[in-house]
Amino acid sequence: MSTQRLPDQPESDPRVKAVFDDMRAVRQTDFLNSFWRTLAFDPGLLERTWAEVKQVMAVPSLLDPLTKEMIYIAVSVANSCSFCVHSHTAAAKAKGMTDAQYGELLSIIAVAGKTNQLASALQVPVDAVFNADPAAGRTPA
Amino acid sequence: MSTQRLPDQPESDPRVKAVFDDMRAVRQTDFLNSFWRTLAFDPGLLERTWAEVKQVMAVPSLLDPLTKEMIYIAVSVANSCSFCVHSHTAAAKAKGMTDAQYGELLSIIAVAGKTNQLASALQVPVDAVFNADPAAGRTPA
Amino acid sequence: MSTQRLPDQPESDPRVKAVFDDMRAVRQTDFLNSFWRTLAFDPGLLERTWAEVKQVMAVPSLLDPLTKEMIYIAVSVANSCSFCVHSHTAAAKAKGMTDAQYGELLSIIAVAGKTNQLASALQVPVDAVFNADPAAGRTPA
Amino acid sequence: MSTQRLPDQPESDPRVKAVFDDMRAVRQTDFLNSFWRTLAFDPGLLERTWAEVKQVMAVPSLLDPLTKEMIYIAVSVANSCSFCVHSHTAAAKAKGMTDAQYGELLSIIAVAGKTNQLASALQVPVDAVFNADPAAGRTPA
Amino acid sequence: MSTQRLPDQPESDPRVKAVFDDMRAVRQTDFLNSFWRTLAFDPGLLERTWAEVKQVMAVPSLLDPLTKEMIYIAVSVANSCSFCVHSHTAAAKAKGMTDAQYGELLSIIAVAGKTNQLASALQVPVDAVFNADPAAGRTPA
Amino acid sequence: MSTQRLPDQPESDPRVKAVFDDMRAVRQTDFLNSFWRTLAFDPGLLERTWAEVKQVMAVPSLLDPLTKEMIYIAVSVANSCSFCVHSHTAAAKAKGMTDAQYGELLSIIAVAGKTNQLASALQVPVDAVFNADPAAGRTPA
Numbered sequence: 001m002s003t004q005r006l007p008d009q010p011e012s013d014p015r016v017k018a019v020f021d022d023m024r025a026v027r028q029t030d031f032l033n034s035f036w037r038t039l040a041f042d043p044g045l046l047e048r049t050w051a052e053v054k055q056v057m058a059v060p061s062l063l064d065p066l067t068k069e070m071i072y073i074a075v076s077v078a079n080s081c082s083f084c085v086h087s088h089t090a091a092a093k094a095k096g097m098t099d100a101q102y103g104e105l106l107s108i109i110a111v112a113g114k115t116n117q118l119a120s121a122l123q124v125p126v127d128a129v130f131n132a133d134p135a136a137g138r139t140p141a
Numbered sequence: 142m143s144t145q146r147l148p149d150q151p152e153s154d155p156r157v158k159a160v161f162d163d164m165r166a167v168r169q170t171d172f173l174n175s176f177w178r179t180l181a182f183d184p185g186l187l188e189r190t191w192a193e194v195k196q197v198m199a200v201p202s203l204l205d206p207l208t209k210e211m212i213y214i215a216v217s218v219a220n221s222c223s224f225c226v227h228s229h230t231a232a233a234k235a236k237g238m239t240d241a242q243y244g245e246l247l248s249i250i251a252v253a254g255k256t257n258q259l260a261s262a263l264q265v266p267v268d269a270v271f272n273a274d275p276a277a278g279r280t281p282a
Numbered sequence: 283m284s285t286q287r288l289p290d291q292p293e294s295d296p297r298v299k300a301v302f303d304d305m306r307a308v309r310q311t312d313f314l315n316s317f318w319r320t321l322a323f324d325p326g327l328l329e330r331t332w333a334e335v336k337q338v339m340a341v342p343s344l345l346d347p348l349t350k351e352m353i354y355i356a357v358s359v360a361n362s363c364s365f366c367v368h369s370h371t372a373a374a375k376a377k378g379m380t381d382a383q384y385g386e387l388l389s390i391i392a393v394a395g396k397t398n399q400l401a402s403a404l405q406v407p408v409d410a411v412f413n414a415d416p417a418a419g420r421t422p423a
Numbered sequence: 424m425s426t427q428r429l430p431d432q433p434e435s436d437p438r439v440k441a442v443f444d445d446m447r448a449v450r451q452t453d454f455l456n457s458f459w460r461t462l463a464f465d466p467g468l469l470e471r472t473w474a475e476v477k478q479v480m481a482v483p484s485l486l487d488p489l490t491k492e493m494i495y496i497a498v499s500v501a502n503s504c505s506f507c508v509h510s511h512t513a514a515a516k517a518k519g520m521t522d523a524q525y526g527e528l529l530s531i532i533a534v535a536g537k538t539n540q541l542a543s544a545l546q547v548p549v550d551a552v553f554n555a556d557p558a559a560g561r562t563p564a
Numbered sequence: 565m566s567t568q569r570l571p572d573q574p575e576s577d578p579r580v581k582a583v584f585d586d587m588r589a590v591r592q593t594d595f596l597n598s599f600w601r602t603l604a605f606d607p608g609l610l611e612r613t614w615a616e617v618k619q620v621m622a623v624p625s626l627l628d629p630l631t632k633e634m635i636y637i638a639v640s641v642a643n644s645c646s647f648c649v650h651s652h653t654a655a656a657k658a659k660g661m662t663d664a665q666y667g668e669l670l671s672i673i674a675v676a677g678k679t680n681q682l683a684s685a686l687q688v689p690v691d692a693v694f695n696a697d698p699a700a701g702r703t704p705a
Numbered sequence: 706m707s708t709q710r711l712p713d714q715p716e717s718d719p720r721v722k723a724v725f726d727d728m729r730a731v732r733q734t735d736f737l738n739s740f741w742r743t744l745a746f747d748p749g750l751l752e753r754t755w756a757e758v759k760q761v762m763a764v765p766s767l768l769d770p771l772t773k774e775m776i777y778i779a780v781s782v783a784n785s786c787s788f789c790v791h792s793h794t795a796a797a798k799a800k801g802m803t804d805a806q807y808g809e810l811l812s813i814i815a816v817a818g819k820t821n822q823l824a825s826a827l828q829v830p831v832d833a834v835f836n837a838d839p840a841a842g843r844t845p846a
Contacts, residue, residue, distance in 0.1 A: 004384070182522055649828055
């Protein structure tokens with residue numbers, strides 16, 4: 001199912017073709033998943049989204065590629081995004097995530113989800129020591 | 142504010158004292174935040190929660206301590222848990238997270254949050270290639 | 283799949299029949315989706331839910347019908363409700379939403395989802411200028 | 424803080440006065456919290472919201488009043504609604520919830536939050552045995 | 565679909581076998597759902613998760629088993645966890661939940677979800693009377 | 706409170722100054738809220754975020770500015786982002802949103818939040834008629 005029809009010949013639009021060509025080059029595969037192919041119905045949104053994903057996830061940076069994927073999975077799990085959980089778990093495995101690392105990732109997500117609920121239930125005040133900004137501390141909340 | 146009164150003398154309960162003593166030893170600090178001190182109203186829940194947090198976050202394992210904190214932050218942000226975001230960002234900084242690393246973490250959380258919404262809106266079917274379990278693939282969903 | 287059996291002859295209950303008749307008249311179609319047909323297992327809940335949906339979404343009001351559907355979609359996407367995203371995107375298209383308008387809607391949902399995560403991560407204090415109620419400003423938070 | 428100014432003399436509007444009078448009678452207290460007093464800026468929304476809360480929470484029914492409040496808290500915690508968590512925890516305590524019962528409620532919320540994340544991460548298919556509707560089982564998902 | 569391959573012979577691992585044996589004994593059924601069978605890929609995570617679910621949900625306690633399942637469902641619905649909603653609704657029905665009780669549960673979840681959104685939109689300050697902890701009240705938030 | 710220290714002289718960085726100058730020009734005000742001033746700690750993230758917010762929210766497009774703000778509010782409410790709800794409700798009011806329009810917006814958000822929970826609880830299958838993509842319909846889900 002989908003809320004939007006998959007474009008018939010998306011690459012007949014030169015803006016879409018440019019994004020898809022770049023995606024194939026950066027990711028070194030001809031496979032384009034359903035998310036990107038559907039998003040092609042709006043070339044501007046496709047361009048902006050890919051530019052950001054590429055900048056954050058594909059350009060070499062301080063964090064290693066596998067750590068980045070694990071953080072992406074964590075957010076997607078908490079947001080209940082089925083497609084994103086699937087695609088980024090597959091990406092993490094393609095980047096070498098072992099079963100033992102995946103088990104650790106799940107353990108952290110699980111304990112965080114649990115304490116998130118407990119803190120949300122108790123509504124305890126944030127300790128002043130956690131405040132990183134003295135000026136913000138003086139601001140009436 | 143809080144939904145539960147902070148226990149007056151929590152460590153008069155030996156089960157609470159044992160948890161707090163262990164926490165001070167493991168974390169090498171006398172500071173106990175408001176979450177743990179409030180949770181002491183139910184010693185069993187306190188014991189189970191600390192046992193899990195200790196096992197997952199404090200025992201040396203495959204993932205390094207800073208990576209674990211960053212994953213914890215990612216879940217807490219997506220779940221909008223103010224206390225948890227504060228306490229684990231402070232913990233990550235205490236473990237050496239630089240501004241540049243924090244900026245990368247935020248960039249990943251931001252782009253994940255964005256594509257989560259887009260995929261949730263488009264409701265695109267999960268590509269068969271992402272299925273890690275052939276048997277599950279044959280199960281009528 | 284479903285957690286509740288679809289009632290066999292829902293309209294044999296006169297309260298259900300009254301709701302379904304009204305729904306067909308208001309929406310000018312004989313089609314009743316699975317949500318409403320399943321909800322018929324509890325006639326009181328069906329009545330209250332339809333009364334509210336009808337009042338808010340079907341009665342002419344200040345906001346035009348398409349704008350209302352787009353707001354409904356935005357909430358449903360953020361809440362990850364697959365059924366609601368599907369049914370209200372279809373409704374918006376039936377009310378004339380073009381691909382260009384849909385692309386804009388997705389762009390707003392995406393950027394909002396992104397900045398929501400960033401603000402949730404930074405936990406910045408709300409600026410006093412955003413407070414609409416001077417009395418609330420004086421209340422200890 | 425608040426996004427909407429508290430009406431100055433809300434009960435000068437007879438629709439608001441009727442709701443507030445009913446609320447005071449049903450709840451047997453003169454206290455009206457900030458949520459209801461602020462909602463008075465839109466008398467129709469106030470009427471519809473109170474009518475539903477009264478029908479579901481205040482009218483005697485199958486589930487006892489304390490159980491209802493605990494379910495309300497559970498939803499509010501999962502949705503991170505600070506005001507609702509506070510007001511309904513206070514209501515549950517006013518209806519006799521003991522510390523031991525509250526500890527159990529938190530334990531259930533915590534373990535549910537945890538397994539929710541794990542199942543969301545694993546994306547396992549729903550077992551056919553959980554399907555309550557044979558017809559739904561035959562529908563292509 | 566699933567993000568993780570179902571282990572082929574999970575009970576060849578004695579830790580997994582011990583958990584599954586205990587689960588069959590406690591629940592008095594040979595059926596093990598897909599969640600538990602998949603989680604077996606990480607025996608430690610399986611052990612910790614089952615120990616907690618057993619302690620909270622299966623050991624007799626203050627709250628009756630059906631009330632516990634209804635609270636579990638409430639959290640799982642708010643967190644949009646499809647698998648958990650299915651499995652715990654089935655469990656509640658197995659423990660005797662009638663259609664009338666289920667209708668009440670849904671009514672509470674629905675009205676809570678609604679007022680959660682309204683309070684989140686209005687951002688009204690929490691009334692001081694809801695604060696359970698005088699000390700927390702004096703802490704600058 | 707805040708998880709990140711507000712930069713002391715953010716505009717001493719020319720990239721930050723360029724963003725802030727553009728923001729003041731586009732929004733025709735010297736006021737810069739705490740979110741943007743804090744985000745300045747990472748100039749690249751600030752640039753990317755502002756570029757997207759400007760493109761989507763400030764550049765004239767098909768949807769009128771007030772409708773855009775209402776959609777932004779809807780997402781932010783559902784995601785429980787306190788800062789975003791405050792800042793965009795203030796922005797909507799600055800763009801002319803009346804109390805009556807705001808009441809309608811809240812009514813839609815409320816009913817959507819309610820039916821989202823009901824559909825999430827019932828887990829009804831999406832009707833085939835809502836599928837916008839015939840090819841997706843043939844894909845095993």
